[in-house]
Amino acid sequence: MKRVVYREWRIPPERYWSLLGFLAALIGIAALSFGYMEHEGHWVSGMNNSVVWGMPHVFAVFLIIAASGALNIASIGTVFKKPIYKPLGRLSGLLAVAMLMGGLLVLVMDLGRPERLIVAMTNYNFSSIFAWNIFLYTGFMAIVIAYLWSMADRQGGPFNYPIGILALVWRLALTTGTGSIFGFLVARQAYDAAILGPMFVALSFAYGLAVFMLVLMFGFEEEGRPIGPRMMRRLRNLLALFIGIALYFTLIYHLTNLYMAKNDSLEHWLLLSGGIYTFLFWVGWILVGSLAPMWILYHPVLSQKREWIIGACALVIVGGFSAMYVIIIGSQAFPMALFPGHTILESGFADGVNGAAAPYWPTIPEILLGVGGVAVALLITAVGVRVLQFMPESLADDVVAPDEETLDAAPFAKPA
Amino acid sequence: MNENATRIASTSDETPASTVDAGRRGFIGTAAGLSAAALVAPGVFLHSVAAAPRSEPVTDSVRWGLLIDTAKCADGCSACVDACDRENGLDLQEPHGSESKWEHQKAVWIRKIKLQDNQTGRITQLPLMCQHCEHPPCVDVCPTGASFKRADGIVMVDRHLCIGCRYCMMACPYKARSFIHQPTTGQLTAVPRGKGCVESCNLCVHRRDHGEESTACVDACAQEGHGAIVFGDLKDPDSAISQRLREIPSRQIREDLVLNTGVRYAGV
Structure with a gap:
């Protein structure tokens, strides 16, 4: 076992700058989309008075929960004292802050009155989970930045563990808070479920780790830094486990709904006759996003192959976007039960006449705005790893620590 | 009135600085004052009219x-x-x-x-x-x-x-x-x-x-x-x-x- 040495990301400048240029171009296009939607008004988007949150929210919520999930790696190293994860802690923290920034930007850019952001910063209604989230999100960034300092600076060493615990508790609160944005809404059948809070935590584990693994493997590959089979085995098994946990929560959510007669129509629609939402649920969320990557990750041969692991991570992300689309948009598209036990025959405001779902198709500016959020997250990460020492030089088997740490063992590696 | 004031202001620019016309200066001052009053007065007037019936706060004595x-x-x-x-x-x-x-x-x-x-x-x-x-x-x-x-x-x-x-x-x-x-x-x-x-x-x-x-x-x-x-x-x-x-x-x-x-x- 050797000392862990962290180094800046030193890929050739032309390759680095073309990557930054590409990301900056995506951000520029997103800025134009934002300007277009704000100038014209939201009528140019696919959102309407029934489906009030659309594609930007799919991207934003995915980024926000993936952000908290990405921090898990640091927590496992610091709080749960698994030394093999320690060298990954810094990148984990950076990615968490970057994705949260990207997600929040998308959320803010989609407001009807984004210029009034200062109003949201100065007027709080504390019965709103949204108002709490403003503190949870900004607090998360501050705590993770302190966490990064404690990981990277010698003087921060003694604070590493307490900050790590605080960061873990905070991230659990943050993701529960994000799930509760939906879980506390009594108005809509698909949302009126407290399980959405913990379910979002479970989803965040999988999405955050999948993004983290992709970024890690891309960063290491580009520069020829090695990742040993032991590290890959740990990460891949962890991802498979997290997918399993997310599936478990998904199963319980739907079983609960299926058990209640009042939610029969919702489940029947979502699982069988919901068109795009049914397709995205079964094919996107369950098959492509959960079962297929689990099969790859537990397959005796395929799980040894790097390309297949990368593929599994990508599938988890595709599944994540499908899940967000179903949870955020599908749940709004299903008509509200204004008059339980009745069928609405006519309405002047599209109240689900004869049980029809509300229409929504994402428009190009909405999608480009969301992609811009992803680009912001990646840009922050790319700049971070280039200028500061976030990534270890090697994760080869002879460098990383043994898998387990005994209680009386001394810390295995000091920061370089 | 504003147009007049502008026109007068532009002519006064052309006048040599040494020959200050006190009467013209007074006229410009009055014109500017009247313009300002014309701009502000309706707001003040409207406000006072509208405030009268709504001067009492809404109470919970009714629902x-x-x-x-x-x-x-x-x-x-x-x-x-x-x-x-x-x-x-x-x-x-x-x-x-x-x-x-x-x-x-x-x-x-x-x-x-x-x-x-x-x-x-x-x-x-x-x-x-x-x-x-x-x-x-x-x-x-x-x-x-x-x-x-x-x-x-x-x-x-x-x-x-x-x-x-x-x-x-x-x-x-x-x-x-x-x-x-x-x-x-x-x-x-x-x-x-x-x-x-x-x-x-x-x-x-x-x-x-x-x-x-x-x-x-x-x-x-x-x-x-x-x-x-x-x-x-x-x-x-x-x-x-x-x-x-x-x-x-x-x-x-x-x-x-x-x-x-x-x-x-x-x-x-």
Whole structure:
């Protein structure tokens, strides 16, 4: 076992700058989309008075929960004292802050009155989970930045563990808070479920780790830094486990709904006759996003192959976007039960006449705005790893620590 | 007057600085003063006029509400909806995008709904609008407090605080709120509207503040001879609405949510 040495990301400048240029171009296009939607008004988007949150929210919520999930790696190293994860802690923290920034930007850019952001910063209604989230999100960034300092600076060493615990508790609160944005809404059948809070935590584990693994493997590959089979085995098994946990929560959510007669129509629609939402649920969320990557990750041969692991991570992300689309948009598209036990025959405001779902198709500016959020997250990460020492030089088997740490063992590696 | 002042100012620029004309200078001063007075005075005047009837704060000694007798609500009649649109300037909305899309994006404060009981087949007509809950979910979820309940029970949106996040629309069990998706033009003075904000029925709050009785929908329904909607103070036992509520069976929509709505329905 050797000392862990962290180094800046030193890929050739032309390759680095073309990557930054590409990301900056995506951000520029997103800025134009934002300007277009704000100038014209939201009528140019696919959102309407029934489906009030659309594609930007799919991207934003995915980024926000993936952000908290990405921090898990640091927590496992610091709080749960698994030394093999320690060298990954810094990148984990950076990615968490970057994705949260990207997600929040998308959320803010989609407001009807984004210029009034200062109003949201100065007027709080504390019965709103949204108002709490403003503190949870900004607090998360501050705590993770302190966490990064404690990981990277010698003087921060003694604070590493307490900050790590605080960061873990905070991230659990943050993701529960994000799930509760939906879980506390009594108005809509698909949302009126407290399980959405913990379910979002479970989803965040999988999405955050999948993004983290992709970024890690891309960063290491580009520069020829090695990742040993032991590290890959740990990460891949962890991802498979997290997918399993997310599936478990998904199963319980739907079983609960299926058990209640009042939610029969919702489940029947979502699982069988919901068109795009049914397709995205079964094919996107369950098959492509959960079962297929689990099969790859537990397959005796395929799980040894790097390309297949990368593929599994990508599938988890595709599944994540499908899940967000179903949870955020599908749940709004299903008509509200204004008059339980009745069928609405006519309405002047599209109240689900004869049980029809509300229409929504994402428009190009909405999608480009969301992609811009992803680009912001990646840009922050790319700049971070280039200028500061976030990534270890090697994760080869002879460098990383043994898998387990005994209680009386001394810390295995000091920061370089 | 402004034009004169500008023209005079430009001529004075050409005059050599040594020959200052005191009379001309005085004239410019007076012109500028009058212009300023002309600009500011209407604002001051309007303010003082408008402030008079609204000088007292709203109190919780009243709670405004509606009672809708669905038996009297006529099939094919949209008088209440049309009146609301006129009263609040919603008829001035200009369609944007395709017709089918606009149907889902335009602002609607009150709509007619025809529903059928799944078991018995009984058909009911009713107008649906903001139910002015005692415990409004839209107020609970609003991050800035823009969605608020007045002391007199009216639930409405402060258009200066609304950031357009639409969380209230997610939370409302009655789908009562609309987001303004398009730029607004030619709005009414009494009902300011703005792109990017959320809005909904406010029980004709401008009428309340000027001490007028009833709402636009109630007047229109009565004019049509249906009289299906009664407006009044739920706290006053002698008000027409309270008396009627004592006489006939009524209920709240989504009573299971226990929001204690200010709008009640008979015959649903």
